[in-house]
Amino acid sequence: MDLKNNELNEDNVENEKEETRKVEDKVEDPCVGMLFGSIDDIMEYFTRYGNKKGFAVVKRTSRKGNDGEVESLTVACNRAGKQQIKASNSLKAQSQSKTGCKAHFNVIRCLDGWILKSMELDHNHGLSPSKTQFYKCNRVLKPHVKRQLELNAKAGIKMNKSFNSLVVEAGGHENLPFLEKDCRNHMETDNSSFFYMMDFTEDGRLKNVFWADARSREAFKEFGDVVTFDTTYLLNKYSMPFAPFVGVNHHGQSILLGCGLISSEDTDTFRWLFESWLTCMSGVPPSAIITDQDRAMKKAIQIVFPKARHRWCLWHILKKMPEKFKRYREYISIKFCLKNVVYDSLTKEEFEERWGRYYWVPASVKDTFWAGMSTTQRSESINAFFDGYVHHQTTLKEFVEQYDKALAKNVVNENTEDFNSFQSSIPCFTHYAMEKQFQSVYTIAKYKEFRKELLGKVCCNFSSCKEDGVISEYEIREVGAFGENSQHATFLVYFNKDTNEVNCNFRFFEFRGILCRHKITVLFHMKIDQVPNKYILKRWCRNIKRSHTKVRINYDNRLVKPKTQRFDKMYKVFNEVADLVVDSEDKCEKVVTRIFELKGEFKQEKLVCGSNEPIFACIPTDSTLCGDDLVISNETKNILDPIVVRQKGRPSSKRKQSIVEKLVRKKEERKKKKKTKYLLTIIVYIL
DSSP states (O other): HHHHHHHHHHHHHHHHHHHHHHHHOOOOOOOTTTTEHHHHHHHHHHHHHHHHTOOOEEEEEEOOOOTTTTEEEEEEEEEEEEOOOOOOSGGOOOOOOOOOOOOOEEEEEEEEEEEEEEEOOOOOOOGGGGGGGGSSGOOOOHHHHHHHHHHHHTOOOOOHHHHHHHHHHTTTTGGGGOOHHHHOOOOOOOOTOOOOEEEEEESSEEEEEEOOOOHHHHHHHTTTTEEEOOOOEEEETTTTTTEEEEOOOOTEEEEEEEEEEOOOOOOHHHHHHHHHHHHHHTTTOSSSSOSOOOOHHHHHHHOOOTSEEEEOOOHHTTTTTHHHHHTTTTTTHHHHHHHHHHOOOOOOGGGSSSTTGGGGGGHHHHHHTOOOOOOSHHHHOOOOOOBTTOTTHHHOHHHHHHHHHOOOOOOHHHHHHHHHHOOOOOOOOSOHHHHHHHHBBBBHHHHHHHHHHHHHGGGGEEEEEEEEEEEEEEEEEEEESSSSSSSSEEEEEEEEEETTEEETTTTTHHSSOOOHHHHHHHHHTTTSOOOOGGGGOOOGGGSSSGGGSSSSOOOTTGGGGGHHHHHHHHHHHHHHHHHHHHOHHHHHHHHHHHHHHHHHHHHHHHHHHHHOOOOOOOOOOOOOETTTTTOOOOOOOOOOOOOOOOOOSSSSSSSSOHHHHHHHHHHHHHHHHHHHHHHHHHHHHHO
């Protein structure tokens, strides 16, 4: 008996749903002269009519009057227009939905609102009312659905489970006005300037991924000329190296310009990553890039950035000295001589017969602006920002969620320095007008660098001077402050009397962007108090409005949107009211009646006010953001986890260690054990 009653109840529910659908689908056919209150009403009506007949509608064309307001609008079948075949290979051509359908409705503005002027009802393709839920114009995510998806994502609930809960709540897939890929697209396109690219294996596993947020993309426009790239940081359970692109901001701080997680370190992988970064930055390559001595990396840079100046990390090279020379008896002397040659060589000729000089010796790279960088340790300093947020067991999903949280610390540091440079200044050490000039325009950090060179002028003396027309050649002898071991050095400075242009073979300005003490010495000798504007780099100035600082950084920026705040406020009140009246049918009906009254009142206000929103072309909802463009994707791809590289025991470090570092660590451990053994011996003796 109970089973029979349950079957009857289920039949009643299905009948009620069917009746509801019939009522909702009950819409009169269009006729010339039909009036509408607003553009929203026009689209709502023709969408419902299309659902009834079995086709979808789009805003086809619109025309504005002299006052800038829309005067006419054409609503057409979504299969209007001609096919656009983009693929050159017919075997790879995508399916086409355009058939050149002529069905359309022309609506014009009138005194009473909008009036249907003409129409064409005949279609040149089949119609199917049962399939209208799959049309893009009918797939709409309501605010409460978006909010639920966002909260579920924050709680770590996977998208398929979130969507299934919506299906259960709606009573079946057929009752949802959207698909699962619409939910995925909403979460992917939350930040319109967020760029990402993913690379997959043949079986659908994630292989490589690259991304850059809006702030990083804007910062590249200011500081993307010189970058460092490093892959020595391991921070996830799949042992995928973290590969950040790092630049230098106007305070001399490290700034992230995009990053990737890669599965291997071969030429093809680096090429994919570099090409992804290049696409993200609108095809603008860096002028200079610093990396370690990885051959695959070098080859990929030559392919993707052929015009960029590539140099190797000086620190990585010099730290190999103990590994290469420690066994020699004259190791100390070798180390001393090698550092002398490296740091004290002023010209390429001094290193003409040395090995690999072009990629790492300072004398060979001083003709290129490097913003003061000579090592990849800026990349490693960026890695430090992620400490405490990610660890060796962090999944890729967790890493992406923690990305903005970790990066926020870097942003706060930059904002703090911006405020300090705006609010305060360091007093001038001298009374020179030149120092005052740089103090007033440079950030505090860069002014300190200039002041260091200004004070270093006291170590410089004129040795000789030669005149050749308007060009003067000065020989400046510096005592005690050059290099790491040298006590004396001589530099050549050339001064043009007509243009006030000054050049030095030390090339400190070309390399670091700061006037060197040798140039300053000559400028003072020529009684030039204010340096030419060409020697004041915009990059280091304090009062420049930089676009990347205007990009808001919040690891959960959806929560601070006014629309979301209003929704949360109402949702909380609705829940409280529902909790109070859920046990009473009368109170429940009273609440529902009041809500329907408010709903009708708000709809009437919207009808009276009309719509002043501009008309745009209909953009498909199943789009995947790629750079600044929307690339249409007709399929949702299930992404599988990367293959886990099994390792014995727990990783000893987040950063891949060199042989030297391992030897040093072992040596320290032996010393510690020896000391512990000695202490134990003393304790035993005392006892």
